[in-house]
Amino acid sequence: MQNPLKSICIVGGGTAGWMAATLLSSATRGSNIKITVIESPDIATIGVGESTVPSIMDFLQTCQINLKEFIQATSASFKLGIRFDNWQTPEESYFHPFGRVGKGVNGFDFYQAWLKSLADGQLTRWLDYSPSAIMAEHERFMLRPNQSQDWVLSSYAHALHLDAVKVANYLRELCAQRGVARIEATVNEVNLDGNKFIQDLILDNEATVSSDFFIDCTGFKGLLIEKSLKVEYEDWSHLLPCNRAVVVQTEQDGQPVPYTIATAQDAGWSWKIPLQHRTGNGYVFSNQFCNDEQAIKTLLTNVSGTVLNEPRVIPFVTGKRKKILHNNCLALGLASGFLEPLESTAIHLIYKTLVHFIKYLPDKDFDTYNEQVFNQKIDIDYIEIRDFIVLHYCTSTRSDSKFWQWCQTMEIPETLKEKIHLFKERGVVEDIPGQFFSSDSWYSILEGMKIRPKKYHPLLDAFHSENLANTLNENVSTIRDTVLKMPKHYDYIQSHCQAQR
Template identity: 65%
Template sequence: MQNTLTSICILGGGTAGWMAATLLSSSLQGSGIKITLVESPDIATIGVGESTVPSMMEFLRVCQIDLKAFMQATAASFKLGIRFADWTTPGDAFFHPFGAVGQDLQGFDFYQAWLKTTADNSATRWLDHSPSAVMAEHNRFMLRSPQAQHWVLQNYSYALHLDAVLAARYLRDIAIARGVERIEATVDQVIVDERQFIQSLLLTNGHCVGSDFFIDCTGFQALLIKGALGIGYENWSHYLPCDRAVAVQSENTAAPVPYTLATARDAGWTWKIPLQHRTGNGYVFASRYCSDDQAVNTLLGAVQGQLLNEPRIIPFVTGRRQKIWHNNCLALGLASGFLEPLESTAIHLIYKTLIRFISDFPDRDFDVAAEASFNQKINSDYAEIRDFIILHYCTSGRSDTEFWRWCNTMPLPDSLRETLQRFHARGQINHTAEQFFSKDSWFSILEGMHQRPHKCHPLMHAFNTTQLSTSLRESAANIHATVMQMPLHADYLSKHCAATMQNHKLFEGQY
């Protein structure tokens, strides 16, 4: 008798549910495993709009989804990184780019070479060596050719700004076309056996859905992983005090730029996500320092363009589920945890969770070693992103409000404290292939926050500073010249992947 899984039930739709259905229907093709998704017509998705990271492009490739069609269906624009405004002082700004920054030098990080040149009065800026940052600065964009030989054209990366509601709808249609069964119903009862394995879902329409494995995509409610199996939550609010967000959509007042804008405010930060047909706006804030009314007023004061819906308050608790995979249940999306969207990692974590689950895919023996391996890896993913988000707060140096004064002395996880100590000693960051944020990402945030190490690597003194400076200036000029030959982002969207009027009407009708 075969011991392989024969069925998987996904509870909940939205971005997480339909990403799971689409990826699994692609990855498990030919396995004979039946995939069913149950979603309630009564539960609205959070769907405030999403800013993604480059793994979104990998998700589309793995799922064999045509990029042009997806962008047209979701009114998407391209994203080259995040612009951070006012995080150190009012009027100051920096950029966190995707892709590489500079070329490593004889085994040393490029950052070390650049650091050695900073005493030169004609030294280049750190971001002069990032193709993505230069493209964003000049609002340029084009898709990278897989055959590109030029270093600049090989080393920029990009993601998407997309409408989460339209994205879920598009993925739903693909998943159903690939054989996923969709049941529109609400769960009345979850049946759990004596081993604490989920057996079936009793629905309010009287039907019963049994399955070998269940994926919980029920959002903050976590109906299966928490409600039925009692798996607790590791609260990280002592590290990240923001616990609420207010979101609103507005009309575009200009062509969409190829980056997300994150602006520091008195009790948190606001986002601005430009899509083709509208702009997503929000304010992530700490309720102990700011009331809901104050947050709404702050956000509306920053919004440009006519509002398309009423501001919506979204409470949250930063942290993660104590076990994201337990027995025959996997938590996904908001059911598994929440990290504020400062670095746009929500969809990335959904994708990464699914990829890790497929890597440790169970059979009906449900080997505890596979479950433990998965949980260990995904816990590390969450901790890495947590530390990177904390980095933005603990290094800002702002002290003009009570919130920012708290950030100046905020508690740090040991892992982050050790990373900062190593960086400040001589500009080095420990990094493994499993980590999402590259060393260049760390260097970009730290440089943007005016954090410099006490010294560079001692062996850098063997390099001639004048020759290094000349080489870096030539490299920066080459990047700039290459970028300026690219089309404007808005022109590229209009020519290659403009959203259709049909989708524009869908967009207008969803709020």
Template identity: 75%
Template sequence: MQNTLKSLCIVGGGTAGWMAATLLSSILRGSKIQITVIESPDIATIGVGESTVPSILEFIQASQINLKEFIQATSATFKLGIRFDDWHAPNQSYFHPFGKVGKDINGFDFYQAWLKSQADGQTIPWLAYSPAAVMAEHERFMLRPQQSQDWVLASYAHAFHLDAVLVARYLRELCQQRGVTRIEATVKNVIVDKKAFIRSVKLDNGATVESEFFIDCTGYSGLLIEKSLKVGFEDWSDYLPCDRAVALQTTNTANPVPYTVATAREAGWTWKIPLQNRTGNGYVYASRFCSDEEAINTLLKSVSGTLLNEPRIIPFTTGKRKKIWHNNCLTLGLASGFLEPLESTAIHLVYKTLVHFIKHFPDRDFDTDNEQRFNQLIDADYLEIRDFIILHYSTAGRDDTEFWRWCQTMPVPESLSEKIRLFKQRGLLDHTQGQFFSSDSWCSILEGMKIRPQKYHPLLDAFDSQSLATTLNKNVQDIQTAVLKMPNHHDYIQAHCSANSNMKT
């Protein structure tokens, strides 16, 4: 008989806490491990309206959540990617689509075939080969058919725009139906033994909660992982200068589009996230180049619709805990660290951390090698996303403000510098198993920033130029034909998953 855990306590609710409770209550069903969530009524969820990535669908499926019910309960809209406005230069846009771009040809990466076609004089842009990008351009959407034989329908992916407060509320109700214990109280003291294991937490209602394992979802403060276990923090501010955000919500002034908009501004960038019931807006900026008052004014000038709340300043430090899992404590969400929401990876990192944790789920022996391997894997995920976000700043073409001039000569990690060097030579982008951002994602950003390799793969010269052009032209026609048969994004939502009318944030 193995030394199996019997109890698990999640400290903190919000999106991270209730995602953990939802997924674990599904995966651990039948294990007799008791899950308890301690949720403070005094601490508000940061929830500013979330933009997600396609792994949210994996979380929904693994958690045995009804997809339609989830969309309706969270005022969600569909997301096919991110449109980046004014990053390379003012009045220029590019798009980062979800899913595949193009159709690989005879085993060769499609990007290499496209590079050859460009060298041969073809002028069809990269994004014309992305089903998701073309769908976004035409504001079309439909759920991808299961096991479709049509390569276009099999190639796109989607995520959601959703209301973070409503997500936490929906998941909380679901968890309580599944037998998760919820305690509404605030943790006042954390009891740690001589081996630096957490034994219990004392609450403001006088109760003490003991558990064999704890998950810290207490936000930036890291009440368990940092204030009690003191694991330390790895600061990445030298690479990513933005350290504040201002957020507000507005009424919708048009039908929601199936993509996020990230617009470069004087000292950072603004987001626009369209939900069914409202629009989320924010400005991520560097305080050394911009005051809070300037940031608020910039954001107010950029939004449309009626303001639903006052602008809220959110300070942050970019980086991560030196250990995401230490002894009998795992940390999730903002308690783990913060990477600015440029590529909408916050919820993805919560889910990915949980996936690694489930794979390396401990028993009461708490094997150190198991914990160490988990930390290696999640550290690699954080580093990959960090480098991908840095890519946007370090390759931006703008130099019209002090902030963007700083980005022209900003420090870049060697891991990213090497990747860009290899790409510039001949379009090589090594992709290892487990990495989140595909080669197509990297190509989309680099092409958007007007960075193109000097050469393509030499074996592509074995392809007949005219035959290649014919094949690529057919790909574009296939995408256009398939997309124009799809319903309008707004019409699709209204017909299949319109938000619950009694919903309040």
């Protein structure tokens, strides 16, 4: 017998809370599930998740949000990937592009064909075969045409740089139009029933809010999932050294480029995120190797443009909840876990968690096996992203500071060790269904860190070297010819989606 949820209460606004309300209001349309957001006027949004990955486009499409309107409302710019400065050694850069790299060669993985071409004396770069990388290099951009038959136009992908506070405001207004209830209040007390399920919330205005299900978007403090339900946090600090970030905003001092910049520093790394109206800057660091004052000085020394606000230090513990779904509560955003923003995955994890939640949406029977399967699925996502971030540190050859010396001997998860070993031996990174980072992403980081496999696939020796070289050279020319016909990134924004002032 059906026993569906009749109500979902989201505690906390911000990016996580309003993304949840937006997506769930779309997914539950016609189901008579009442969605309520309790948003405290006294708790500020952290608002630093301003660089995204291509899944943001899936979120917008699923929620039927007009892209042009969203970009204008959030002062967004486009993002084709991340440029990593000084990671492998000082003064060197590499790029992690979105989308596909290369065009398949007779069914073989393109990376293998490229390795074979190198052995034959070809001198082209891995990134020469990435439309997104070449677009970023020339600061070109256009939205990808729908169902394009052109392999170059169908190969690139993009995300957005956006103002997180403006995103929350935009989604809040949209949710009001879609019938989501909002209560402006602070939760004072959480009451559990005899089975340790959340029964109701007592607010600071003395109102009581009951609901069948609750989503905890209360940030690092985890008011529901941790304080009330006592779900423990799995600490990954031994695998990822950084535990603090200092953030500041500056005036836009030029035309925004279509990529994020992540620059390695003495005790971590700094980011630069160019929006239409300003630039977001931050320094993620380890307080084992740098104090707050030193970090603020490093950040302010390296920013450009007039500083718009006082630097703010945000402490964090890398890791995740041991259960993200427990009883009648889902932890979301910072309440569920935190992985440093090196690959801009915070908003992606919010979206992916919600997608899993909708797929495994509980009813009022709250089947424990359903909960278990959900938690297994989201654990896989967290571990994949964790390992990909660790990859950036453990492959660096820098040893010019105590922080980077620590990275030389850092603990590497077994799951990552296996991946690196297989790559070094055979040049293979397996594409697993449901994973976020494709093999092309792994190849881009490993190539950027100057790690190459010992061998390519043996059957590629059957390829005629000259024919392979001609095919690959044609790929490079086609990409460059296509990209150079595109408008400049800044011109495209000005013509199609200039921000509202």
